[in-house]
Amino acid sequence: xxxxxxxxxxxxxxxxxxxxxxxxxxxxxxxxxxxxxxxxxxxxxxxxxxxxxxxxxxxxxxxxxxxxxxxxxxxxxxxxxxxxxxxxxxxxxxxxxxxxxxxxxxxxxxxxxxxxxxxxxxxxxxxxxxxxxxxxxxxxxxxxxxxxxxxxxxxxxxxxxxxxxxxxxxxxxxxxxxxxxxxxxxxxxxxxxxxxxxxxxxxxxxxxxxxxxxxxxxxxxxxxxxxxxxxxxxxxxxxxxxxxxxxxxxxxxxxxxxxxxxxxxxxxxxxxxxxxxxxxxxxxxxxxxxxxxxxxxxxxxxxxxxxxxxxxxxxxxxxxxxxxxxxxxxxxxxxxxxxxxxxxxxxxxxxxxxxxxxxxxxxxxxxxxxxxxxxxxxxxxxxxxxxxxxxxxxxxxxxxxxxxxxxxxxxxxxxxxxxxxxxxxxxxxxxxxxxxxxxxxxxxxxxxxxx
Amino acid sequence: xxxxxxxxxxxxxxxxxxxxxxxxxxxxxxxxxxxxxxxxxxxxxxxxxxxxxxxxxxxxxxxxxxxxxxxxxxxxxxxxxxxxxxxxxxxxxxxxxxxxxxxxxxxxxxxxxxxxxxxxxxxxxxxxxxxxxxxxxxxxxxxxxxxxxxxxxxxxxxxxxxxxxxxxxxxxxxxxxxxxxxxxxxxxxxxxxxxxxxxxxxxxxxxxxxxxxxxxxxxxxxxxxxxxxxxxxxxxxxxxxxxxxxxxxxxxxxxxxxxxxxxxxxxxxxxxxxxxxxxxxxxxxxxxxxxxxxxxxxxxxxxxxxxxxxxxxxxxxxxxxxxxxxxxxxxxxxxxxxxxxxxxxxxxxxxxxxxxxxxxxxxxxxxxxxxxxxxxxxxxxxxxxxxxxxxxxxxxxxxxxxxxxxxxxxxxxxxxxxxxxxxxxxxxxxxxxxxxxxxxxxxxxxxxxxxxxxxxxxxxxxxxxxxxxxxxxxxxxxxxxxxxxx
Numbered sequence: 001x002x003x004x005x006x007x008x009x010x011x012x013x014x015x016x017x018x019x020x021x022x023x024x025x026x027x028x029x030x031x032x033x034x035x036x037x038x039x040x041x042x043x044x045x046x047x048x049x050x051x052x053x054x055x056x057x058x059x060x061x062x063x064x065x066x067x068x069x070x071x072x073x074x075x076x077x078x079x080x081x082x083x084x085x086x087x088x089x090x091x092x093x094x095x096x097x098x099x100x101x102x103x104x105x106x107x108x109x110x111x112x113x114x115x116x117x118x119x120x121x122x123x124x125x126x127x128x129x130x131x132x133x134x135x136x137x138x139x140x141x142x143x144x145x146x147x148x149x150x151x152x153x154x155x156x157x158x159x160x161x162x163x164x165x166x167x168x169x170x171x172x173x174x175x176x177x178x179x180x181x182x183x184x185x186x187x188x189x190x191x192x193x194x195x196x197x198x199x200x201x202x203x204x205x206x207x208x209x210x211x212x213x214x215x216x217x218x219x220x221x222x223x224x225x226x227x228x229x230x231x232x233x234x235x236x237x238x239x240x241x242x243x244x245x246x247x248x249x250x251x252x253x254x255x256x257x258x259x260x261x262x263x264x265x266x267x268x269x270x271x272x273x274x275x276x277x278x279x280x281x282x283x284x285x286x287x288x289x290x291x292x293x294x295x296x297x298x299x300x301x302x303x304x305x306x307x308x309x310x311x312x313x314x315x316x317x318x319x320x321x322x323x324x325x326x327x328x329x330x331x332x333x334x335x336x337x338x339x340x341x342x343x344x345x346x347x348x349x350x351x352x353x354x355x356x357x358x359x360x361x362x363x364x365x366x367x368x369x370x371x372x373x374x375x376x377x378x379x380x381x382x383x384x385x386x387x388x389x390x391x392x393x394x395x396x397x398x399x400x401x402x403x404x405x406x407x408x409x410x411x412x413x414x415x416x417x418x419x420x421x422x423x424x425x426x427x428x429x430x431x432x433x434x435x436x437x438x439x440x441x442x443x444x445x446x447x448x449x450x451x
Numbered sequence: 452x453x454x455x456x457x458x459x460x461x462x463x464x465x466x467x468x469x470x471x472x473x474x475x476x477x478x479x480x481x482x483x484x485x486x487x488x489x490x491x492x493x494x495x496x497x498x499x500x501x502x503x504x505x506x507x508x509x510x511x512x513x514x515x516x517x518x519x520x521x522x523x524x525x526x527x528x529x530x531x532x533x534x535x536x537x538x539x540x541x542x543x544x545x546x547x548x549x550x551x552x553x554x555x556x557x558x559x560x561x562x563x564x565x566x567x568x569x570x571x572x573x574x575x576x577x578x579x580x581x582x583x584x585x586x587x588x589x590x591x592x593x594x595x596x597x598x599x600x601x602x603x604x605x606x607x608x609x610x611x612x613x614x615x616x617x618x619x620x621x622x623x624x625x626x627x628x629x630x631x632x633x634x635x636x637x638x639x640x641x642x643x644x645x646x647x648x649x650x651x652x653x654x655x656x657x658x659x660x661x662x663x664x665x666x667x668x669x670x671x672x673x674x675x676x677x678x679x680x681x682x683x684x685x686x687x688x689x690x691x692x693x694x695x696x697x698x699x700x701x702x703x704x705x706x707x708x709x710x711x712x713x714x715x716x717x718x719x720x721x722x723x724x725x726x727x728x729x730x731x732x733x734x735x736x737x738x739x740x741x742x743x744x745x746x747x748x749x750x751x752x753x754x755x756x757x758x759x760x761x762x763x764x765x766x767x768x769x770x771x772x773x774x775x776x777x778x779x780x781x782x783x784x785x786x787x788x789x790x791x792x793x794x795x796x797x798x799x800x801x802x803x804x805x806x807x808x809x810x811x812x813x814x815x816x817x818x819x820x821x822x823x824x825x826x827x828x829x830x831x832x833x834x835x836x837x838x839x840x841x842x843x844x845x846x847x848x849x850x851x852x853x854x855x856x857x858x859x860x861x862x863x864x865x866x867x868x869x870x871x872x873x874x875x876x877x878x879x880x881x882x883x884x885x886x887x888x889x890x891x892x893x894x895x896x897x898x899x900x901x902x903x904x905x906x907x908x909x910x911x912x913x914x915x916x917x918x919x920x921x922x923x924x925x926x927x928x929x930x931x932x933x934x935x936x937x
Binding site for chain 1: 493494495496497498499512513514515516542578580581582583584585587588589590610727728729730731734735736737739740743744747748750751772773774777778779780781782784785786805806808810811812813814821822825826828829832833835836839840841842843844845848850852856
């Protein structure tokens, strides 16, 4: 059904003059093209008869005056068991070349959670990664952010978590690739297929080669799939999002094209509500839980970036990766001072763990100060006590590196899954000087000591 | 009277209907350097080629309610307000001379060395849709540069995008030329894309490559400093479109883009000129997408062909954390960082081994290279870090283990030195470093063994007591209510 015609076009903004039909925010329109295909448009703004839309495809060759039709519904994704083991694009269409026997589709924006639906209880979830379990332990239903600048190891960590938690938990999971590399997406798919692990997983890709409409919608499609698993299948769902920052980035691109006034660094003024719209849907209910791991890119290594801060205010914990640590070849390259979790609480993890974290941080903080002193005076100028802290801190630092299963290609060392009990014992022993006579290099890239 | 008016209007409508192109010409309403606002051009398509008489060629950049914005790509004489603009009905495309191999060319199919157009040409779409995710396969074949510091430590695979980043005069372009020269006999097509480099500089690169016989399999695609910014901004896409043609025939292609910082700046210039909202550092909001979709064209294709991309970025004051650099780092599959400090110390290539990364790592190395590479990288990084700490320390008081480590690190660093155009074959790299790592007077790195870590039992007992002291079992998660017995 014709509802209007195109009156202006730019790369990410097509304006439509509507005859008299009713259209509203998030409606889909389509433009039939001379070659038989069609371009879909999503309504962003309605101003009298003037409607601003974002095109869900390339606008090359598009002309003014072309007829625009109504599709009758907004973006939707499959909402049935058909989603398992499948790969979708941002708009819920299958990418793996197999037809989708659609049973039921659901609008991707529909679901909001009421206050009383949200469940905040959950069991502890150990990841087998020493630094994570020690400094930022997880609980089912948590949102854990993995923050890092470009090239410090976010994706490797996400993949290790998929390896350790998804394979270990045997629960359903959804992976959403937003604005990341197509190569990595394909590798993940191939690895999962080869390991026969795809059957409990659904994947959505809106990667960095796609336009901003695709990158901003992938999250919504992914959420819909996760909600199906939680609400209908009553599962404990693992949701991996790599990378949620790209969603905000895509929103900025759209905002700029719609000629809305931006805030600092070009972000949309609505950034808080844009992020909340997504994050508030990621929650556990009485039906099931959603535990999410979200990679967050830090633009220009600026941790105070508005988008990063806005997203991190929704998180229950965060792991911050640091270029200075990565530079030294210590992976995972974690900045322990900025890494945190709501679980670090005497009542939740117990006194022993809590006390060890405190003590470790104290050692490492002093170590940082000592490093500066050494740079000027040399190591021999330190007092005996400081020298002890210095050496033990270096051992701790080295101990918190870990060979990863998914990084065997880089390190040449097979991955290790380390139980929290071992971590606590080892850290305690290092702090107490049990290993004072052991060379610090021996602690690099090992699992638990002596195992 | 009414009838009369109706007749006139109907006649006009009939005329318009018969001559379908009656809207296909318009007039220039305003000129802002290479950005024209045109009125009357009603039925042009987005990105359609348009002509301003015989004076200029451009493409449709924006279609507005009452006018069209045209970006000019080539211009012979000045454009005035009121000049007629005609549509062509076809998408703006680049021209590619089929005999381009061995030549310096531009996106209009001209041979820049003699100024002539190639005889056999074809039109190339400036941008094809990104290669679908399912049409890609794993990147796992090495693309050897002949440089030990790269091939052994931070390897590049066919289909990988590896950023080369560093200050002025640190050997960025040289590294890429080395890689191109090393492709001789590898059935690889190389495309060197020069964006906004000096003409003199491009000519020198041509001479360097020609002298070493590398132009036989190389195309230099240049957008010179004095070309229109639009040309500078489109040329890398054209280069990748050409690369895609060859990749789809099953060939390996190596593309060098020199450089993307300049490209970002040119793109910013155009964006601000057409009135886009500035974002961080005044770059438009879609600057990430501008580079991500360009670099996503690099891939290992399902038919066996591949596109490897080496984009270059010039930094200032060695800062690789500025906006454009981190954007591109977050797109590429790794980066080779070149440091001015190392360069001045005489380390060639001036690779900063701490900051460089290859996300593919051992996946794209031969087993022998991979084995020794992982070892050398670990030792080298550990050496570089330890070196700083013990810079001021007294060597006499060091443990022999530490002393040996420092010496070995020094030797490794020296062995990584290598001058331009002197590639080293993989087996030679392996031999050199296997010998270095295994030198008898140095203790070999050993895996942690239990007995070594068995400490004084008294201390151990004491520490266990500390551990048990003062915590309430009931508050602990089940996993560690009781400390594991050792």
